[in-house]
Amino acid sequence: MKNIFKPKYKFNPETLQYEKITFSFKRFILRAIQFSFSSIIFGAGLMFVYILVYDSPEEKILKRENRILKETLKEINIKLDNTDKLLDDIAKRDNYIYRSTFQQDSISYDIRNAGTGGTNRYKHLEGYESTDVLIETSKKLDKVEQKLKVQENSFRDIIAEIRKNEKFYKNFPFLQPIRTNELTRIGSFYGYRPHPILGVVHMHQGIDLVAPTGTPVYASGDGIVKSIERNNTRSGYGNSVLIDHQVNGFASRYAHLHTIEVREGQKVKRGQRIGTVGNTGLSTSPHLHYEIIINGATTNPLRFMITPEPDEYEQLIKLTEHKGVSFD
Ligand SMILES: [Zn+2]
16 A cells, blocks of 8 residues: 655756655645545536436436327327217217107207317416327317217207107007997097987087997006096996096096996006996996096097007007006
């Protein structure tokens, strides 16, 4: 090891002799400080160059993450464009096929593309390197979301309309309540006529379907048996059934029955047997007095009644034996 206290000699050109250098502590400290200082400057310089040229491990991770995020955002943008086009196609089908089929007004382009409001909605995304792509993506996402909401509501409307139509179709009392091949004739129509027993002109509130006693009577539409009247005196409707069809205030009455085969509050289907033709109440011969009532007032049943061909009638009755899907 080098001894710093070992005597040192220096050549003096004037005397042409080597002269002993005496050790100076002050000079030693100065030299030491000078040396350390230049070392520090050199080290700092090296570090600076290193930082300029090379990233720290954290920076490397962040830069990589940033690159992946940008690439992913671009992919999301492309997918959002495709989704938007798909939604436009669905909107066209919705307007021109689904909605028009179910008599719904079409939904305008403006409503389907309505903005979500707020002028500075994307302000929090401003001031970054990726601001443009972030705002673009957010706008597309909001647009797609809005279109989806409108589309969902539209489908809800259509489903509600289908259910309403289905209920209306099932409940509307259009079936002639006696089989076509068992009906002798229509004995009396709706309107003013001389009463066969009372002899006075009075309003006949329904139609009289003439058929032998015991001929089955069928419900003209789905509904609930609202009331049953059992009357063995020779007055009024005799034995009768009133069905509430639960659509547009419609009800139907079946009077002068021989037997009643349903009970109050019972759900009935169109074509379901509810009793048999009789001659009870104020009646001169076996027939079914059939009424259609709208919001409490009678109307001419022939306005609504259809008389199917015998085989069609059988099919309609068979249909009621199937327990279909019920929406109510
Ligand atoms: Zn009558």
